[in-house]
Amino acid sequence: MPRTKQRTPELRERVLAVAMDLLAEQGASGLTARALAARAGTSASAVYELFGDKSGVVRELYFEGFRRLGAQLTALPETADPLADVWDLASAYRRFVRTNRELAEVMFARPFTDFSPGPDELAATGSVRVLIVGRMRRCIDAGRLRGDETDVAHVLVALIQGMAFAEAAGRLGTSTESVERRWRLAIGTALNGFGAQRG
Numbered sequence: 001m002p003r004t005k006q007r008t009p010e011l012r013e014r015v016l017a018v019a020m021d022l023l024a025e026q027g028a029s030g031l032t033a034r035a036l037a038a039r040a041g042t043s044a045s046a047v048y049e050l051f052g053d054k055s056g057v058v059r060e061l062y063f064e065g066f067r068r069l070g071a072q073l074t075a076l077p078e079t080a081d082p083l084a085d086v087w088d089l090a091s092a093y094r095r096f097v098r099t100n101r102e103l104a105e106v107m108f109a110r111p112f113t114d115f116s117p118g119p120d121e122l123a124a125t126g127s128v129r130v131l132i133v134g135r136m137r138r139c140i141d142a143g144r145l146r147g148d149e150t151d152v153a154h155v156l157v158a159l160i161q162g163m164a165f166a167e168a169a170g171r172l173g174t175s176t177e178s179v180e181r182r183w184r185l186a187i188g189t190a191l192n193g194f195g196a197q198r199g
Contacts, residue, residue, distance in 0.1 A: 012050050015040045016064065019057050023102040028111040031057070058106060058115040065107040066124045069096050073131050082138035083145070083196060089135055090160050090187050097164035108161055132157060139196075146195035159190050 018039040022030050033054050037044045051057045072092050079085055097104040105111050136149040136156070145152060163186050166172050172179045188196075 011040070011042060011046060015042070015047055015050060015057070016060055019061055020064070020103065023061065023106070027102055028105070031112075033057075053114075055112065055115040058112050059121060061103060061106050062115070062117065062121055063124050065100065065103045066128055068100065068103070069093070069107075070128045070131070072096055073128060078138070082135065082142050083191070086135055086139060086156070086191065087187065089132065090156065093157070093160045094164050094167075094183070097161065098168060101165075101168045104161075104164070109165070129153070144197050145191065152194050155194075156187075156190055159186060 015036055018036055019031060022035055022039065026035075031054070033044045033047050036057065037047050040047075047057070051060065072095070073089060076085065076088050076092055106115075110116065133149050133153045136145065136152040139145040140147065140149055140152075163172070163183060167179060167183075172182050
């Protein structure tokens with residue numbers, strides 16, 4: 001008699017939800033197939049059947065992270081002030097990293113040695129990249145920034161990520177005032193470097 005298939009959409013969603021919880025609670029070291037199975041009320045073999053191996057789970061977390069980030073950034077309205085919109089985008093990106101630190105590490109810091117993004121994974125970042133580059137293009141078209149929109153986007157995103165991880169690690173200061181001041185200084189200096197003009 002053939003073995004009953006354990007792969008169901010419901011179990012897949014439950015395992016991913018558990019993976020998110022374990023990642024948030026215990027970091028990368030706590031995300032094991034055994035822990036996932038126990039917390040999800042299933043077997044390690046079911047986890048393997050669903051995802052292939054632990055790196056398959058990490059791959060799905062990577063996709064989920066970019067889905068969440070994309071949804072947050074897409075929800076930002078475009079206003080008549082494209083430079084203000086860039087400041088809002090930076091704030092939203094910062095919030096995402098701050099409230100999803102372990103997930104952001106999967107996306108940007110690669111804490112799992114058995115997972116390395118391939119072409120499909122990198123393609124998942126496309127909608128976020130297009131949105132951010134588009135916001136830079138609006139500023140350049142309006143004469144608020146100068147330069148190539150892709151270059152500006154890369155520099156700004158790298159700065160935001162670095163600052164957000166530094167903040168999460170407590171390296172930006174011991175008071176809210178100092179942290180906020182350093183954020184304003186960093187983003188403002190970068191935008192000024194690209195010729196930010198007041199509206």
